[in-house]
Structures are given as structure tokens and as C-alpha cells.
Amino acid sequence: AGAQKKITDETEAQKKERMAWWAHDRFGMFIHWGLYALPARHEWVKQRERMTDEQYQVYFDEFNPDLYNPKQWAKQAKKAGMKYAVITTKHHEGFCLFDSEFTDYKSTNTKAGRDLIAEFVEAFRAEGLKVGFYYSLIDWHHPDFTIDRIHPQRIDEGSEADYDAVNKGRDMKKYRKYLFNQVRELLTNYGKIDIIWFDFSYPGKNGKGKDDWNSVELLKMARELQPGIIVDNRLDLNDYADGADFETPEQVKTEELAKYKGKMWETCQTFSGSWGYYRDENTWKSQRQLLDLLITSVANGGNLLLNVGPTGRGEFDYRAINALDGLGGWMHANSRSVYGCTFAPEDYKAPTGTKLTYNPETNRLYLHLFEYPSSGRLVLPGYKNKIRYTQFLHDNSEIGISAEGPSGTLKNEDLILLLPEQKPGMEIPVVEITLK
Ligand code: H57
Incomplete structure (x- = not known):
């Protein structure tokens, strides 16, 4: 039932061909980088600590990634055996790592003084890696984005009237315009983009979903601008047969991955729990846990998108580098069991262990x-x-x-x-x- 409506006229065979490289490559790098690298205590810090724009401004003023060298990042990803990378062009905080015409809240206006995404795209392509853009549908900085009860900013237990007051003058219609403009920029100004990773919908009362983003038209625009692009499933288009290309189980345990067998899916996972650089987090996964995530993903016919949160200086943390090097050592010897692989035919059972x-x-x-x-x-x-x-x-x-x-x-x-x-x-x- 459901999933009858269609947005495009692509056939299943055409979809399979469009996604062939992705299903083959299996292993990618997620990169969460933004102003939150400075407080270094979770990418949701602005929301979690109910910070105002004024309080958060210091991170914009101090943002100065003097060691940013995406060629180095690309080499590290490639050495680890990763075949593609997805970077936050804008996370929920609203800060843009790219030179958007539609905001001043962007890297070009910081001490970085340049379009960090342009350099990223060039560097990763030069290493032969596919390039993906993460774009946050949520925006805690845009003046028209309404504040809701699901992820309150500034007010917690507000009454209806409190929310009305804080949202007075905010207009999601205008935010939608901004969203479309920025996605158009991202899918026009940077050459071929292989993946777009929208994040995220939370439909229902007080939530936000396809009507807030105008998801149907957004998806159409993305496919028109980049015919080969692969799109995640967070636009709230479950009612459409072609509303998404793959499922995105986030931070789920290896034991839960079996239930995605037979679908197109990619689990995104962190090294330490948070996505943005978190200096004091002491919950880093072991080499064995990381390998288990990769192997279990492939063993159930899915991909692993493993996240790095670069520091405010623009480098990978030493713990991330050690983990990537370890994975690279294993992949150097064993990548044939990953690339082009999937779950085994039913006749073949895996012995215990x-x-x-x-x-x-x-x-x-x-x-x-x-x-x-x-x-x-x-x-x-x-x-x-x-x-x-x-x-x-x-x-x-x-x-x-x-x-x-x-x-x-x-x-x-x-x-x-x-x-x-x-x-x-x-x-x-x-x-x-x-x-x-
Ligand atoms: O970018 C990373 C990851 C890929 N997705 C972002 C994270 O920052 C969000 C992960 N967490 C989702 C989340 C957090 C709070 C609750 C959901 C509906 C009702 C309550 C929830 C959603 Fe909210």
C-alpha cells in the first residue's frame, strides 16, 4: 500500500543504473563542519543551550580555519578506502560554508574569507572521490524560519501565545524561497554533484515536513539541475514511490541493520557520538566496532557513511586520523570484500562468529x-x-x-x-x- 504517486517518470531500471556507482562503492565520508566546531561541544549546541543569535555571534567572529586543506582531507578519506564524501554546506545553525548570494552568514564574510565548499569540491574530485552536499532544511538563524515546539530555541515551556509572539513576522514562505535559492546555487555553481543529503523532516503537529519545504518541487528542481544526483529520504516524501533514493538509518546499532536488507540504504555513523567536533567526548568507537559497522552494512546490502568533525582550525582531530588510518590498513588488504559486494545468497549461512x-x-x-x-x-x-x-x-x-x-x-x-x-x-x- 501507499507509495503509489510518482514525481518523475524514471523507471526502476533507470534508477538502478543511476545508483550503480553508489551501491558498488559502499563506503563514504560524512563531514560535519561549521561554527559549532569552536564551542566544540556538539553541533546542536545553539539549540541545546538555548543560545541567542547574539551569543552565537562570537563563533562567526572568531571562525578562522587557518589549517584548512581539503586536499589533505581527500587524501585521508581515500586512504581509508572511502569512495565518496558528503559535507555540510549548511547545518541547522544556518552558517554557510559556501558563497551564497542570499545571505551574509557565510564563510566568505569570516576570517576564512573564501568559499570553503568550492575548494572542497575541487580537492575531492581531484582524488577521484564522488562529491555530496548535505543541506539542512532546519535553519536556526534565518529570520523567517518559525520556531517550533519539537526543537525549541530560546523558549522552552512556552504557551501558544509565547510561540505566537516569537514567531510574529516570521514567514516560512519566505524561508522556502531562500531554501530553493540556496539549493539552486549549490546544484548550479559547483559542477557535477553526486549526492544531496537533506536533513531533516519531523512531520506532524508542531513539526515540519513536505509542505514546509515544498519537498515535491524541491526534489524536482534537484533532479532537473543534476539529472544523475542521488537524494536521501528526509524530505518527507514517503507517499511517493520515487520521493527518495535511499534510507538513512542514523546511528543505529549493527544488530538493527538486518532489517534494511533488500532496500537501498546507507547508515550514517559517528566516531564518538556527536557529528560536529566535540573536544571532550570520550566515547570513541574502537577499530573493531568501526570495522563491524562497515562489514555489517555490506553484509546487509547497504552503505556506511562515516563521519568526521573537523576542528575549528580546519583539520581532522588526531583521534579521527588514527581511526581512518586503521580502517585504511584493513581496507588495503580486504577491500575486495566491500566494493561491489552485498548480502550472500540464502543458501550460504554465516557460521557463528x-x-x-x-x-x-x-x-x-x-x-x-x-x-x-x-x-x-x-x-x-x-x-x-x-x-x-x-x-x-x-x-x-x-x-x-x-x-x-x-x-x-x-x-x-x-x-x-x-x-x-x-x-x-x-x-x-x-x-x-x-x-x-
Ligand atoms: O547532522 C546530524 C545528523 C546527520 N542528523 C542531525 C545531526 O545533527 C540530527 C540528528 N538528530 C535528530 C534529532 C535530534 C533531536 C530529535 C531528532 C522529531 C521529534 C523529535 C525529534 C524529531 Fe528531534
């Missing part, structure tokens, strides 16, 4: 050994007569298989993988199984 990905082009399975069997023996249930060759992915060293169980314990249709007793020096080793 492992996760499976599959490349339909090469007909190879990738067995990720999250738990390494201490004996070196691992039962592959129902795999008998289906395997042509097995090797470790990181060094192409052959791995034996046997149909003989230790004491007649093996079921007739099973096989045993004869792994070395000693686990290779790799956080999560991968066995490449070429099927017949």
Missing part, C-alpha cells in the same frame, strides 16, 4: 572472521560441493577444505575450513571463497 558478504559479479563469498576458531577448524554448514577455491584475502594464501570431520561429527552436506591455528595479524581476517 563470522559475517558474510558476497560479490555477485565474481561469485565469491567473503567470510569475515570476527571470532577466530582456536583449533583453526571452522564448519561451513551446507557448503559441500559448492566451493572451487579458498584463500585468505589479505595474502592470497591457500586455505584447505575437508569433508572429513574429526570424529564423524560432520554432517554430510558440510565442509570444514582448515585455517592455520595462529590467527593472521589482522583484526578481522577474511576468507575468500570462490564458488563453483
Whole structure:
């Protein structure tokens, strides 16, 4: 039911072709950068602490990213194995990293003195990475954006009258004009843009959704300006069959990703909890947790968009660099189990302690050994007569298989993988199984 109406006349086959690179590449970098890098205590700081524009102004005045070098960012993303990047051109705070004609609240008017998005696009393209723009539908700075009860600014437990007073003279119609103007600029002035990531709708009483953004027309405009562009699902267009290209499970646990299997989806995840640079946050994910997010995404047919929050000086924090380097080390040896891969066909079950990905082009399975069997023996249930060759992915060293169980314990249709007793020096080793 539902999802019958259509906005464009694109066919399913055309959509599949448009999204082929995205479904293949699997791994991208999210970048949340804005004035909130200065308070360095969450990108929602203005809303959370009920700051006024005047209180927030100091971050605009002091914004001075003297070490900003997007060529370095692009190299770090590429080295980590990422194939695309999505950057906040404007987050909820309303500050624009690009030179918009329609506001003064932009990087060109800060000490940075230039269009930071233009440099970003050039640098990432030069490294062969695809480029995406995040654009916040919410705007806590624009004078026409109405303040609502879902995400109150300045007033908390206000009465109807308090909200009416604070919203007097605010006009969402004018905000919509601004929104359209800026999205038009972003999709006109920077060459080919591969993704647009709108954030976010919260429809319902006191909320904001498709009528507030004029989402149908916004999506039409985006597709007209950039015919190949891929659009997220946060415009509140669930009633339309083609109102979104992919789902965006945000910060969900690995165990919950299985339910997206079969859809087009991308989970966005942080290193430490917040999206913007948060100096004192001590909840950084381990290397193993990050690899688990990547592998589990691919094992369920989805993408991982992993976020970095650069500092106020325009650099990646050392903890982010360490994490990216670690991922890069693993990807250097194992990226064949990620690119072009998806979930395994139903016949192939992942033994306990492992996760499976599959490349339909090469007909190879990738067995990720999250738990390494201490004996070196691992039962592959129902795999008998289906395997042509097995090797470790990181060094192409052959791995034996046997149909003989230790004491007649093996079921007739099973096989045993004869792994070395000693686990290779790799956080999560991968066995490449070429099927017949
Ligand atoms: O940019 C990042 C991420 C990609 N999306 C932004 C975050 O800053 C928002 C994430 N959090 C969503 C959120 C926060 C408060 C509640 C939702 C409807 C009713 C209540 C909620 C929405 Fe609000």
C-alpha cells in the first residue's frame, strides 16, 4: 500500500543504473563542519543551550580555519578506502560554508574569507572521490524560519501565545524561497554533484515536513539541475514511490541493520557520538566496532557513511586520523570484500562468529572472521560441493577444505575450513571463497 504517486517518470531500471556507482562503492565520508566546531561541544549546541543569535555571534567572529586543506582531507578519506564524501554546506545553525548570494552568514564574510565548499569540491574530485552536499532544511538563524515546539530555541515551556509572539513576522514562505535559492546555487555553481543529503523532516503537529519545504518541487528542481544526483529520504516524501533514493538509518546499532536488507540504504555513523567536533567526548568507537559497522552494512546490502568533525582550525582531530588510518590498513588488504559486494545468497549461512558478504559479479563469498576458531577448524554448514577455491584475502594464501570431520561429527552436506591455528595479524581476517 501507499507509495503509489510518482514525481518523475524514471523507471526502476533507470534508477538502478543511476545508483550503480553508489551501491558498488559502499563506503563514504560524512563531514560535519561549521561554527559549532569552536564551542566544540556538539553541533546542536545553539539549540541545546538555548543560545541567542547574539551569543552565537562570537563563533562567526572568531571562525578562522587557518589549517584548512581539503586536499589533505581527500587524501585521508581515500586512504581509508572511502569512495565518496558528503559535507555540510549548511547545518541547522544556518552558517554557510559556501558563497551564497542570499545571505551574509557565510564563510566568505569570516576570517576564512573564501568559499570553503568550492575548494572542497575541487580537492575531492581531484582524488577521484564522488562529491555530496548535505543541506539542512532546519535553519536556526534565518529570520523567517518559525520556531517550533519539537526543537525549541530560546523558549522552552512556552504557551501558544509565547510561540505566537516569537514567531510574529516570521514567514516560512519566505524561508522556502531562500531554501530553493540556496539549493539552486549549490546544484548550479559547483559542477557535477553526486549526492544531496537533506536533513531533516519531523512531520506532524508542531513539526515540519513536505509542505514546509515544498519537498515535491524541491526534489524536482534537484533532479532537473543534476539529472544523475542521488537524494536521501528526509524530505518527507514517503507517499511517493520515487520521493527518495535511499534510507538513512542514523546511528543505529549493527544488530538493527538486518532489517534494511533488500532496500537501498546507507547508515550514517559517528566516531564518538556527536557529528560536529566535540573536544571532550570520550566515547570513541574502537577499530573493531568501526570495522563491524562497515562489514555489517555490506553484509546487509547497504552503505556506511562515516563521519568526521573537523576542528575549528580546519583539520581532522588526531583521534579521527588514527581511526581512518586503521580502517585504511584493513581496507588495503580486504577491500575486495566491500566494493561491489552485498548480502550472500540464502543458501550460504554465516557460521557463528563470522559475517558474510558476497560479490555477485565474481561469485565469491567473503567470510569475515570476527571470532577466530582456536583449533583453526571452522564448519561451513551446507557448503559441500559448492566451493572451487579458498584463500585468505589479505595474502592470497591457500586455505584447505575437508569433508572429513574429526570424529564423524560432520554432517554430510558440510565442509570444514582448515585455517592455520595462529590467527593472521589482522583484526578481522577474511576468507575468500570462490564458488563453483
Ligand atoms: O547532522 C546530524 C545528523 C546527520 N542528523 C542531525 C545531526 O545533527 C540530527 C540528528 N538528530 C535528530 C534529532 C535530534 C533531536 C530529535 C531528532 C522529531 C521529534 C523529535 C525529534 C524529531 Fe528531534
